[in-house]
Amino acid sequence: MSASALADEPGFLEALFARRAVLVSLIVFLVILAAVILAPLIAPADPSAMSVRNRLAAPGGDYWLGADAFGRDVLSRLLYAGQVSLTIGCGVALVASVVGIVFGLVAGFFRRLDGPVSRIVDAMMAFPDILLAIALVAILGGSMINVIIALSIVYAPRIARIVRASTLVIRELPFVEAALALGSSTGFIMINHVLRNIVSPIIVQATFIFAYAMLAEAGLSFLGVGVDPSTPTWGTMINEGRQYIDQAAFLIFFPGIAISVSVLCLQLIGDGLRDALDPRIAKEL
Amino acid sequence: MTRYIVQRMVGMLVVVLLVLTIAFVIVRLAPGDPAALMLGPEATPAEAAELRERLGLNEPIPIQYLSFVGNALRGDLGTSIFFNQPVTRVLLARAEPTVYLALFSLIIALIIAVPIGIYAAYRRGSWLDQTAISTAMLAASVPSFWTGLMFQRYLATELGWFPAAGYGGPDADFWVRMGHLVLPSIVLGIVNSALILRFTRASMLDVLGEDYVRTARSKGMTEWRVVLRHALKNAAIPIITVIGLTFALLVSGAVVTERVFNIPGMGNLVVSAVLRRDYPVIQGTLIVVATLYVFINLLTDLLYLLVDKRVRY
Numbered sequence: 001m002s003a004s005a006l007a008d009e010p011g012f013l014e015a016l017f018a019r020r021a022v023l024v025s026l027i028v029f030l031v032i033l034a035a036v037i038l039a040p041l042i043a044p045a046d047p048s049a050m051s052v053r054n055r056l057a058a059p060g061g062d063y064w065l066g067a068d069a070f071g072r073d074v075l076s077r078l079l080y081a082g083q084v085s086l087t088i089g090c091g092v093a094l095v096a097s098v099v100g101i102v103f104g105l106v107a108g109f110f111r112r113l114d115g116p117v118s119r120i121v122d123a124m125m126a127f128p129d130i131l132l133a134i135a136l137v138a139i140l141g142g143s144m145i146n147v148i149i150a151l152s153i154v155y156a157p158r159i160a161r162i163v164r165a166s167t168l169v170i171r172e173l174p175f176v177e178a179a180l181a182l183g184s185s186t187g188f189i190m191i192n193h194v195l196r197n198i199v200s201p202i203i204v205q206a207t208f209i210f211a212y213a214m215l216a217e218a219g220l221s222f223l224g225v226g227v228d229p230s231t232p233t234w235g236t237m238i239n240e241g242r243q244y245i246d247q248a249a250f251l252i253f254f255p256g257i258a259i260s261v262s263v264l265c266l267q268l269i270g271d272g273l274r275d276a277l278d279p280r281i282a283k284e285l
Numbered sequence: 286m287t288r289y290i291v292q293r294m295v296g297m298l299v300v301v302l303l304v305l306t307i308a309f310v311i312v313r314l315a316p317g318d319p320a321a322l323m324l325g326p327e328a329t330p331a332e333a334a335e336l337r338e339r340l341g342l343n344e345p346i347p348i349q350y351l352s353f354v355g356n357a358l359r360g361d362l363g364t365s366i367f368f369n370q371p372v373t374r375v376l377l378a379r380a381e382p383t384v385y386l387a388l389f390s391l392i393i394a395l396i397i398a399v400p401i402g403i404y405a406a407y408r409r410g411s412w413l414d415q416t417a418i419s420t421a422m423l424a425a426s427v428p429s430f431w432t433g434l435m436f437q438r439y440l441a442t443e444l445g446w447f448p449a450a451g452y453g454g455p456d457a458d459f460w461v462r463m464g465h466l467v468l469p470s471i472v473l474g475i476v477n478s479a480l481i482l483r484f485t486r487a488s489m490l491d492v493l494g495e496d497y498v499r500t501a502r503s504k505g506m507t508e509w510r511v512v513l514r515h516a517l518k519n520a521a522i523p524i525i526t527v528i529g530l531t532f533a534l535l536v537s538g539a540v541v542t543e544r545v546f547n548i549p550g551m552g553n554l555v556v557s558a559v560l561r562r563d564y565p566v567i568q569g570t571l572i573v574v575a576t577l578y579v580f581i582n583l584l585t586d587l588l589y590l591l592v593d594k595r596v597r598y
Contacts, residue, residue: 021419119299119300119303120303120307122300122303123300123303123304123306123307123575124307125533126300126304126533126575126576126578126579127304127307127533127571127574127575127578128533128534128536128537128540128574128578129533129537130537130540130541131536131537131540131555131570131571131574132571134540134555134556134559134567135311135559135567135568135571136311136314137559138558138559138562138564138567139311139312139314139315139564140314140315140316141316211426215426215428218428218430218431219428219429219430219537219541222428222430222541222544223540223541223544223556223559224556224560225556225559225560235428238428238430238431238434242434245434245437245438246438246442249435249438252431252434252435253435256427256428256431256434256435259427259428259431260423260426260427260428260431261426263426263427264422264423264426267422267425267426268422271422
């Protein structure tokens with residue numbers, strides 16, 4: 001029953017990597033992560049060093065992935081921009097999970113608060129993600145922290161809904177009743193008995209939110225309403241490259257590939273985790 | 286059943302009220318004076334005071350809230366600062382391209398996703414099934430604006446198969462306008478087909494394992510009839526649900542796609558409104574879209590009553 005016990009079972013990793021695609025995605029994602037973190041060491045050039053002579057230089061030669069309109073090295077910019085894009089994705093996954101867990105546990109545990117919290121979650125989810133994020137960033141102002149806050153507000157209701165549904169089931173199980181009878185406090189039961197048993201669906205959902213948040217961040221930056229345009233992210237790189245799309249499509253091509261590959265890996269990892277943590281669904285595939 | 290419908294209507298009203306409340310709160314999250322923010326740094330304090338007065342920002346918050354909700358329920362979403370026109374009129378003027386774009390791309394998504402989803406489930410595990418799921422996964426991972434830019438660059442600019450951007454100008458004929466929506470609709474349709482494909486496949490898989498499908502087969506029914514008459518009919522409910530849910534995806538996609546193809550729709554309007562700090566327009570768009578979403582999902586729930594005779598509330 002216990003999900004944390006499930007994760008310790010010897011079969012977990014084998015189940016996770018049963019599908020080759022999951023293993024490959026994990027490796028690719030880790031490589032991207034390492035490259036981005038090690039950007040200061042491995043980037044071939046200073047990402048903001050301009051060179052008028054080499055503006056819009058095609059990929060190859062000194063510029064592996066070409067140079068942008070200011071003659072800046074695209075590969076180096078991609079690596080540094082990845083730091084921002086991945087930080088936002090990861091930050092949103094974490095913040096949204098924490099906020100969602102709090103609201104979901106409260107709604108699932110305290111019957112009187114269930115109605116109001118669930119209706120607010122319904123209402124929040126009625127707003128399309130990009131639209132709500134645009135409005136929030138417009139009000140809060142565009143900075144990395146504000147984009148993380150805005151996207152966390154957008155995605156926290158998804159976690160809250162899952163946590164609430166799982167809490168409702170687990171609250172009725174005998175071991176919770178036993179804990180109550182033993183005089184455990186509500187807070188202790190919520191964290192030690194309920195939360196520990198719903199970790200796996202939260203991890204799965206957080207992985208997907210990591211992916212969605214990266215897509216949403218790219219969308220916001222492309223629209224010019226995301227992080228400050230002077231901070232390179234994969235989205236702002238596409239936005240900047242847009243005016244040169246006819247002469248230098250590679251300016252848009254490479255950041256697009258970077259986003260797509262990262263998001264695809266995260267989605268496949270999420271799928272793999274879901275199957276490995278819930279063997280019932282795994283058989284269906 | 287009437288009771289169920291009434292209950293759902295009341296539930297919907299509550300959610301719409303909450304939507305209004307959230308839209309109200311969001312604008313008040315602004316650090317500092319919203320009036321000064323909207324007018325930008327060049328505005329004089331007198332102008333800010335005048336705008337504050339006009340927007341009713343000097344009233345106590347509860348009074349502001351009540352009059353905001355009251356006005357919204359009567360269909361008054363405030364006045365655009367930039368256009369100096371009612372928000373509803375500004376939105377209506379931009380609605381046509383967005384509505385058609387959403388509609389066309391939904392149709393394209395269904396044409397792509399439903400047959401492939403059915404076939405993938407039917408031939409589960411085959412290379413076609415595997416290709417279909419992987420492609421769907423890939424389509425859901427690529428930013429829609431990136432696909433849009435690439436299609437625009439190669440299919441419109443280079444090959445000239447489609448108009449590259451715009452909406453045909455102010456006096457364009459209806460068919461010219463629709464012609465400008467073909468490529469954007471294809472882009473958005475491909476992006477949205479991913480979710481529908483996965484849902485169609487999953488719900489067909491559920492149904493194909495049912496006893497009555499086996500019974501139909503053992504009666505000697507042709508495979509076509511088994512799949513289309515028995516299985517698809519019962520798989521329709523989850524498919525309808527996901528169509529309701531894709532509305533949000535369609536709108537998010539439309540905002541970005543309109544920006545790529547420079548289509549003067551609601552998505553373009555809301556992004557310009559952000560750059561112009563025209564808060565009433567942002568707020569109004571949020572309210573209209575979220576209310577539509579709630580309404581469409583109520584409709585899809587009610588559609589179950591028609592599609593599945595087993596569903597009784």
